[in-house]
Amino acid sequence: MTEKVANAVGGPLYPIREVSRLTGVNSVTLRAWERRYGLIQPRRTPKGHRLYAREDIERVERILQWLNRGVPVSQVGELLDQASSETPAEEDSPLPAFNTEETAPDHDWEGQRLEVIDAVATFDTNRLENLFTRSMGLYPVNTAISRLWQPVVERLENAWADQNTPMAQRCFLESFLRTRLGLRLYHGNHENTEPRILMSYLPGGCGALWQLLLAFSASSAGFYITLFDGPVPVNELIEAARMKEARTIVLSGAMEADIEGLRRQLSQADSQGVLPIRVAGSITRQLRDTDEENLSALDIDPARAIGQLRLATARHG
């Protein structure tokens, strides 16, 4: 509390060490950013000590988001300036990695998300269909998934977790996506025969939904996908992978999925020289940084997950 100083304008002001603690950015680094790129420009005490306002801290957080996405520090400045001058943009998205700014405000993602959620709630196939078709027609597949569908699934998953599983909505959306995916998978598997992937999902929660999103992206990205529409035990999958000469097995799972059970199954399975299993979906939030020998997590963002899969399977890597 001693650190907080009242601001004339109103908000509390924080000294640098506090900002550092809150954001996890070394104070030295904060100063460097200011000096080198003018990224944040806190007010000062008469003696010259920095005092950061709320907005400054938020700004730091936004900087971190861009950095996490791989944008170089030197480029972040412009992005932030554009974002603030043009349209402030959506702020509330639940997932930290992929929301906010993004400059291009002409597509109202949040609005579309809400529409999707509502269409699901009312079992309105036609509306859902329009939303889907429009999103896929307007944007590249990855964008549509990352921005619209993946956030929707994540939000729904949370909503459904609270109450006592209203299965109907989940199954409805599942059915819809599967139908839509069917077409793509069909065409995709005729065009690409090479990097083969087996996909299944873990029991519990929305594993199937995560699987569908990923399958969608993967198929569009040129993978040959074999889908298993159910929670298939790992050892059977491994067997199937051998028969189909697949490069990878991907298991999608929801938050609630039983990761320990999976580990157990894996340890029992005949893992001789078997490709590592990749895990995808919101379950990966449990698995951050885990890097076991035969079990690794893909990014929760489908686009990036695809990148990782490519690395793992492609000869270009």
Add this chain to the structure above:
Amino acid sequence: MTEKVANAVGGPLYPIREVSRLTGVNSVTLRAWERRYGLIQPRRTPKGHRLYAREDIERVERILQWLNRGVPVSQVGELLDQASSETPAEEDSPLPAFNTEETAPDHDWEGQRLEVIDAVATFDTNRLENLFTRSMGLYPVNTAISRLWQPVVERLENAWADQNTPMAQRCFLESFLRTRLGLRLYHGNHENTEPRILMSYLPGGCGALWQLLLAFSASSAGFYITLFDGPVPVNELIEAARMKEARTIVLSGAMEADIEGLRRQLSQADSQGVLPIRVAGSITRQLRDTDEENLSALDIDPARAIGQLRLATARHG
């Protein structure tokens, strides 16, 4: 310089390592592609570091899709340039074409139509067979007929009208469809015995083809069809209808068919309490809105024609 404009608008810029991670292409390779073929040309920082925009990354992904299909890197450049300059194509589909990109419009009806026409022109049974089987495997019968086969027949009819009847093609297609229909009719008539329909066609033009298409739809829709493979005089049909206790008689006819002759036959025939004759096929274009007592036209679209038949037969049932 569309790129500069696009970037002026904004959007994050990514360094090469991120592009590499996202796409799975080694950064060395990315540079090589640029150096050797100018495949991607990211903007640069003042000091020369590459900065890739979203579009650049998408471009890389499109490159990968071609590579996966076996196209050599050196050729991809041209393809991409063409794709962006040429026509997006296909607008009649009910769902606004998924991706616009080359990625194969999800159902390229027009393409399929052209293929069928070509297969007929070259008397290529195998190809025709593939096209037929595929259309029936992928789509509901009605869709396949309405979208693919009916338009094809109509187009061929026009083409054939100009020249002096190259009978060969017509007979070829007729024979093919008849063969295909045979089995279905056989099975269909075993399953459905109820709403019975007698079908025949008028002499002149492609009457037989129209008949076959309609028979296809009708049989799939659950009607019991009795086909007469030739232009049977109306009074004989009426007689046959009595014997088989059929609900309706449908006569298919082409544009050139002699509608007046039909009227004459009808007026002579013993029309006591006989169901009205339905006319189908391109001949109906002459008959629009005509609704005589004992002669009415079905829609030219088989699917809708079936609907009308259902109504008509249900009323009496």
Add this chain to the structure above:
Amino acid sequence: MTEKVANAVGGPLYPIREVSRLTGVNSVTLRAWERRYGLIQPRRTPKGHRLYAREDIERVERILQWLNRGVPVSQVGELLDQASSETPAEEDSPLPAFNTEETAPDHDWEGQRLEVIDAVATFDTNRLENLFTRSMGLYPVNTAISRLWQPVVERLENAWADQNTPMAQRCFLESFLRTRLGLRLYHGNHENTEPRILMSYLPGGCGALWQLLLAFSASSAGFYITLFDGPVPVNELIEAARMKEARTIVLSGAMEADIEGLRRQLSQADSQGVLPIRVAGSITRQLRDTDEENLSALDIDPARAIGQLRLATARHG
């Protein structure tokens, strides 16, 4: 040089290895054909590497067709040239390809069933796809389902019941059928909006498979189907049925499904004036002759089940 024109227009160009892989003709052979008979004349890169266009590959395929019919390579050239200039004369009967190779009796259902089962066991999507497409091309949907797919599912269900759940096969077939169903459902639901049916399935066993078969038949028969891809509790279904104004709810279930549980759910559910639930699938073997107030069984044969549904929905309409 139509070819050059065609290429100027664009289209991907493939190196010889790809053509070889696609057509199955050794690349050495391809070169030999070109050198000796000029059968295919691909364009070249400046350095002399061959680049085949789409048309070239098709040409190779046509060559293969002739070869298969026993024509010596040296003769094929003339044939192809004729075909493109004149009107080629398909040597024997209008449809030569149809039955010749297959000596098969009219329809060897049992043989096909075994093939399907084997394809499932080996996770061979392509084969399954061929079998499926062929069955749909040759027979009316109902016949194909009743004769081929329904028996297969029943047999597999028994097989799977004995051993300890080889989930993989089940999920594989499920995924395949779902994919195949997707498109048809999409089109079907655009054509027919009227007799609406909600479908879900009971937990345990192959409920999902039964559901898919029935959905197939029903969609082809003109019903508007809303599928729920999961075992949704009855009360939620009833709620959804109200919202969608559906006429009927159909629950598919396997032998092992818990019919008592269903009865319990039903009795708890708010059944005020609600349509009776229909049960379908092998579970109906348990239910024979049962005719409770709000729970009745459909025939296990999808075709007949459809008939019952038609009756039921017509009555109310």
Add this chain to the structure above:
DNA sequence: ATAGGTTTTGTCAAGCTTTTGTACAT
């Protein structure tokens, strides 16, 4: 079908520069 020569293409290496987080002296 093989042999001998060429082209393609992903990757490496060397030598140098830029970027960026952190350390240290003022």
Add this chain to the structure above:
DNA sequence: ATGTACAAAAGCTTGACAAAACCTAT
């Protein structure tokens, strides 16, 4: 607190390789 310095990481360019794929000709 500031600014300079530093070092690791990441880039850039040019040149070179080597395996795979091709070509021609015997």
